[in-house]
Amino acid sequence: MLKILVVDDSLPRTNHMKRHFDKSSYSGLIQVHYCDTADKARMKMLDLYDLLILDVVIPKKNGQTASAKNSSELLKDVCEVNSEYLRPNMVVGLTANIDELGVYRQVFLENATIVLDGSLNKVDWLDTISSQIESLLGRVQKEERVQDKTLITVHGIRTNGKWQQELVEEVKKYSRSFNFVEVKYGFFDLISFVLPWSRAKKIREVAAELVRVIEESKSTEINIVAHSFGTQIVSEAFKSLSESSKVNNVILCGSPMCHMESIDHVVSRSERTVNECGGADFVLLFARLFAVGLGDAGRIGFTKANTHKFVNRYFNGGHGLYFDEVETGDLFVKKYWMPILLTRGEIVRHDERVDYLGQDAVELVVGIVSSLKAYLIGAGAALIAWKYFCG
Structure with missing residues (x-):
């Protein structure tokens, strides 16, 4: 930049x-x-x-x-x-x-x-x-063309990751120094994603592949972009990286991880980590309220201070805002991700959040319901089972 x-x-x-x-x-x-x-x-x-x-x-x-x-x-x-x-x-x-x-x-x-x-x-x-x-x-x-770079992308659920190729084409307009790796794992359905054991199994499988890709790319400058479920895969992969593995930039967007969950293991292994948040990401709000083990770090941000190594950024928009155009007519990826992927300058902070009447009450209800969801889901399952076997 x-x-x-x-x-x-x-x-x-x-x-x-x-x-x-x-x-x-x-x-x-x-x-x-x-x-x-x-x-x-x-x-x-x-x-x-x-x-x-x-x-x-x-x-x-x-x-x-x-x-x-x-x-x-x-x-x-x-x-x-x-x-x-x-x-x-x-x-x-x-x-x-x-x-x-x-x-x-x-x-x-x-x-x-x-x-x-x-x-x-x-x-x-x-x-x-x-x-x-x-x-x-x-x-x-x-100057950048003399440096070998690798861009690794990881998509989310219920998609084949069309945005990955679109991002590749956008990067190619500005730089010829990248190798591109699109980590794909097929169409992962919503039911399998919501079930904790099924989700954990898929995370482990794909994270192992991502670790292999990172280890093989160690001689290059590594950049990772992950959307939605892909952010959980990235987090899991970083837990298994060798001590010699370092990543230059990690961009997380639309993450269903819990906002209280630590990502220090990601930040410590990367030069810069950016967590993009959509204020109107109701997909993540639903996940936080009703799915065990899921949260909305891609809506409200991780509970972590903004530094030169880590930044939460906030935008108006939903779960797929990162692949759309912004108000200037440019693609989001061009305006907000190209400066990170192509330059070494300081990450530009961004916050479009606006306080609204009743916000404290809404967040209080969301917090209470999400903290009790495991009990509520268990109680609902028990009630259904009781009616089925005893009713």
Whole structure:
């Protein structure tokens, strides 16, 4: 993922860039931060950015007069060899009037990659920025081609995993460095899934195959994506991995595991683990309420702190939202999974949850029913048996 910092106090121009980036073909591969003063930019640039887009005329602090002096001093600080700030790989200057540079023209010419006319009545400067971003992305992709990678996918129940091939085709658009392994186990029906002993047997069988695949791929960078029942298979497989086996990225989505269940054994063996959650995943809610041994970690998240190694992310949608388009018209996998699979940057946090009236009561009822479900199911089975044999 490319990290971009935009330093601009012009709200119309900033909004113009936001709309342009959101509609671009590379929207899922960039992470853009915005600030409007030189001092805020200095705080941001203690981290490394790939691209700095800098307004030539900015204020030093909020409420102060904008001046080219502030941007030139920021640029000198950032580009100074012994500075505490990290110099971006590319710097683009923006100005609505090139004469605004004045005596600071030389500073920008020496330290900026390019200075563009950023007038709002033109759009060619945005096209130039897009070209620079695509160039940076192309360089990253070329660097990645020298590394062998493996993408392992595991599907859920009541499906043959059509999404696995769709994900493969999407990844191929951006990288040629992947080997693809689609772990399949046939159509697993709902009744067999709900019955604990049948489910456990299938988990053990497929997990053994997954362990074999991971062990054989140890010489490559391993990435795993699992949906629904597949997340339980991944969890079981990680319990049997050898000490030398390490996985780069694990993406779990729609997981029917219990939210209180520990996945430390997965997180400890992988560089980054992401648990994707659908707030309207009623399939998982049903599983938590009525199926023994199942939960809704893919709805409410695992009870684990978000860190640089593990993140719960929350979206509006149901059990299959991960294979649909998002609001920008892009596929979910392109916008949210490509940055993880193709880059090593920090995982972007995401949370679309909205509090609602009566939420505490709903969650209380769900908690009580799910904690008593084993007893309720046992009582129901006993009642049916009593009526059958004694009624």
